Amino acid sequence: MTAPYVRGRDRLWFARSRRYTIFVLRELTSVFVAWTVAFLLLMIAALTGGGYAGFVALAGQPWMIAVNVVALAATCFHAITFLNLAPKATVVRLDGWRVPAWMIQGGNHSAWLLVSAVVAYVVLRSP
Template sequence: MTTARPPGHEEARPYVRPRDRWWFARRRSLAVFVLRELTSVLVAWTVAYLLLLLGAVADGTTERFAALAARPWMVALNVLALAATAFHAVTFLNLAPKATVVRLDGWRVPAWMIQGGNHTAWLAVSALLAYLVLRSS
């Protein structure tokens, strides 16, 4: 049996705070965080593209792959993916000192040394790969 409520005495509902769809645009650090997460889509595209290249090499259909890769929209997508992947890599390497604490004989290695080591290793591996690829052509 329900009881009648007097006028003006509705059942209380919990307060639901309104959501701000642009919460990340309020601070630069949050905007960079969201942008970095969005670049993961283009990083995934880069991986898929390289797997397609490996498949074309394995199947002997590199001419078809080269024709696809030469299309203007594919070139534009890959240039965008390269920029996004570079941004993703740089921001990832810059976050390393916050995620990893390195101690040597009780001394904490400064953040700039960890970042510098990461960026130097990235540059060295990139230079080695560029040398190997350009030497063979």
């Protein structure tokens, strides 16, 4: 008796389509989003616990700066691709008229830009 044929798995199945590649990259960037949240929580703990000098020393290490730059790029990619998917998940109707996808995307990106500008103003303003 012979064993049944088992088709081999293609480990790069997502690389065959641009949509699948972007999907997998967006899912992988979730790790960097989680790192960003953990890093911010560590910073808040250092601010409230009195260990801010040690945190600044750690955050100033070249490898930590490199990790955070990569995390920033990955988080931006994650946010942009996530906001671009909103029109597919959200159907907005006004008096029977469906709001076009570009308006939903534009609103999402504008809100993101506005919130980022407010946060940058609060963080970067002179004391």
